[in-house]
Amino acid sequence: MLTVIFLGTAGSLPTPERSPSAVLINREGELLLFDCGEGTQRQMMRAKTGMMSLDTIFITHHHADHILGIPGLLETMAFQGRRDPVTIAGPPRTSEVVELFGRLCYYSRKFPVRALELEPGDVLRRDGYEIEAVRTSHSIPSLGYCLREDTRPGRFNRERASALGIPPGPLFGRLQRGGAVEVGGRTVRPEEVMGPPRPGRKIVYTGDTRPTPEVEEASRGADLLIHDGSLDDGMADWAAETMHTTAGEAARLAERAGARRLVLTHISSRYSDDVGPLLADARKHFPSVQIAEDLLKIEVKLRDL
Incomplete structure (x- = not known):
């Protein structure tokens, strides 16, 4: 299971329909939060994601619409009795x-909150996947993130194994x-009975940026x-x-990169009534595209090629 939940899809100004930036990834029950705009904890409640298994919040940059939800989220975790550390x-x-957030929540937490400063190219290794910090271009220092799962073994050819005299069971x-x-x-x-390695899944989240x-x-x-x-x-x-990107610029980048699916987010409030433009x-440049909406869920499937 690899599910992406768009908790907040607004540009710099929220609207009645769009909350500030926040994207949650649920990978096999492990929660990873990317940006945490104001009201993110409420959006998590609306999406029924839970929050106690969240251990890392990845911030793209420190503009208010991407970070102001952190203190409230930490406070709710504290009220719920959290003891495990959280990394930002x-x-x-x-x-x-x-x-600064520690000062805002003085004495109310019983768990440590750790800071981890990243540079472009830094890679955090996790069980079965990694997250790489990607250079982006915004008005203040910023990062995007690439979640990349490990390559999976190829498919096991039972018929070939049996033809080679291998009995079903532990040897398989x-x-x-x-x-x-x-x-x-x-x-x-193994290479005699296993197909070619199969790719893991890859998700890229840019935050606010020019195309880079x-x-x-x-x-x-x-x-x-x-x-x-x-x-x-x-x-x-x-x-x-x-220092933002137009829809067409993002689509041209997706086309050049050979991405399979593009979702546009950080939608300016000027499109509150119509995202058609x-x-x-x-x-015009990339057919597999949609505009994110708050609480949109996307299941990213495994593939063989």
Whole structure:
């Protein structure tokens, strides 16, 4: 299971329909939060995600609409009796932000909150996957993140194994785990009965940014690219001035990277009544695109190729 839940999809200003930026990934029950705008804890409650298994909050940058939900989320965890530590990872000065939040929540917590400052290219290794910090381009120091699962073994060919004289049972399992077996005086190696390795899943989340070569490279073959798509192409000059991305620019990047699916988020409040211009601009360049809405859930499936 790998589910992406869009808790907040607004641009710099929230609207009645859109909360500030926050994206939650549920991987096999492990929760990873990317940005934490104001009201994120309430959005988690509405999405019925739980929050006690959340151990890391990844911040793209320190603008208020991406971090102001952290104190309230930590306080709710404290009220619920949390004891396990929480890590807040982000660009330089994340330690200062965590210290400030500590002052706001003075004495109310019984669990440690740790700061982890990252640079582009830093990789956090987890069980079965890794998260890489990706260089982005915004008006203050910023990062995107690439979640990349480990490569999976190929499919086991039972017919081929039986033809080689291997009896069903423990020897099948040993081959599937990468070990050779001895049968009938010969050695059977895993590559004789296993198909080619299969890719894990890849999700890229950019936060606020201009299109960058680093994001494009990280997004190569991504199952899901979640990109800043704040403005339509008619506002390209304003997007460049404010260090955001138009829908068409994000779609062209997704097309060049060979991403499988694009979701645009951080939607400007000027599109509160109609996101059609964003969708139209993006679809000129990339067909598999949608505009994120609050509480949208996307299940990212495993694939063989």
